[in-house]
Amino acid sequence: MARTGGPAREGAATALGRLDLAVDRGSPVPLYHQLAQQLEAAIERGRLAPGDLLGNEVDLSVRLGLSRPTVRQAIQSLVDKGLLVRRRGVGTQVVHSKVRRPLKLSSLYDDLEAAGQAPTTEVVRNEPVPASPEVAAALGVAEHSEVILLERLRRTHGQPVALLCNYLPPGLLELDDARLATTGLYRMMRAAGLTLHSARQTVGARSATAAEAARLDEQEGAALLTMQRTAYDDTGRPVEYGTHLYRASRYAFDFQLLVRG
Amino acid sequence: MARTGGPAREGAATALGRLDLAVDRGSPVPLYHQLAQQLEAAIERGRLAPGDLLGNEVDLSVRLGLSRPTVRQAIQSLVDKGLLVRRRGVGTQVVHSKVRRPLKLSSLYDDLEAAGQAPTTEVVRNEPVPASPEVAAALGVAEHSEVILLERLRRTHGQPVALLCNYLPPGLLELDDARLATTGLYRMMRAAGLTLHSARQTVGARSATAAEAARLDEQEGAALLTMQRTAYDDTGRPVEYGTHLYRASRYAFDFQLLVRG
């Protein structure tokens, strides 16, 4: 009796009713991931507007023919991305702001290329050197043991953007100058099967020395942005230590942070 | 028959065997969280060393009297934190490096206090002002509408560290000068029931103007670290827009990044 009233509200009360969601059980893509992608696409296209309620998880699981844990896993992944908010006793909502891309381990080359800046790289040095105490500590190798020093000058539109100095454990990667000139270090690492997993970065500022100013086409004493970074692979082993100098007039770091739950 | 050989290996082959794990079902703390905390503590104290295998999830769930999904949820939370690595067909290992704290939405006050720097704050301005186009866009309010301007000078050991300029939507928070002098803005927000959830930051550098140099006890033209940040609450509404200036000689940003899976 009470049930007969149900279908009338179904699909009308919640924003999700307007969407045609469906999963493909023959696909190798996990069901929860398929659902997450469809929800994300709907948010991206504005079919789910900020503040919209998703409708409860049980109904959604019945409608899709999935179990509730599977639906929850999909929703959780979007909550982790900052696209959805859950409130107990209330429901799941699309967040109000256009907060999108969370922080990623960024590659300067990729960032510039994505911005349509057509970066070029000049390899200044590429040779084995003995590890200084600082480098040895960062890479977890013995002092004075051999590491690879890579020094590069990056330009866009012919103008210098950054002076990049990197140290790598020996034997990790084939560092071909020709390839370095046309791609980024992180891209070469990924291509070599290395999975970058985490990094520790320190960002600061200081005035340019005469030599640095000459390289970067700045005035001596100009404000430069500095970054030191140690990157680790998925087992936590250091794969790279770098000291970078950026022209503050041409570059700034852009971060999207999510508070961890 | 084959079972009799089991107990001999149990607790010996895996590093987990050395730990006395147990959950309290009477506690209001979720079981998966209790387990995650105990594992994290074991890693922190070195009882689980980098590279150690945790042993398979089924054994662990039997030993703790939990279901496998619950054990998985605990392990997953530590994987998300970057403390553990899973490999299909291999097992779950403690990460090799000492990678710890992931990135958080940091508060300068809390950071300085945690570093034992005993920060103090001088409130320079605290008054309603009409929103500039830049501020209006960041906070999602109408141009020229009223917002709160908060300008503070932060010192440690009597020396200036940063000049903080913040804009807040009206009516969001009671900004008492006396409290501002003894705590941080984010702490006041949390105390007022605001849940900070995400932020967008831009970090750059530039040379100090004469006025800024005077405030910060630097030379004119000294390199300063700049940050602009818009912070959002858990529904995605902007709650704060700030423009900060840091003395590069006394402050740098430290980030721990995890590549999102």
Added chain:
DNA sequence: AAGTGGTCTAGACCACTTT
């Protein structure tokens, strides 16, 4: 009181890695 998300269980089958 009703509805929501939060947590938990006891299984099942699959994909991948190693032996």
Added chain:
DNA sequence: AAGTGGTCTAGACCACTTG
């Protein structure tokens, strides 16, 4: 072939929020 994590199910009960 054996062992591991990856995915998925069909329930259950609890805690919180709202009317």
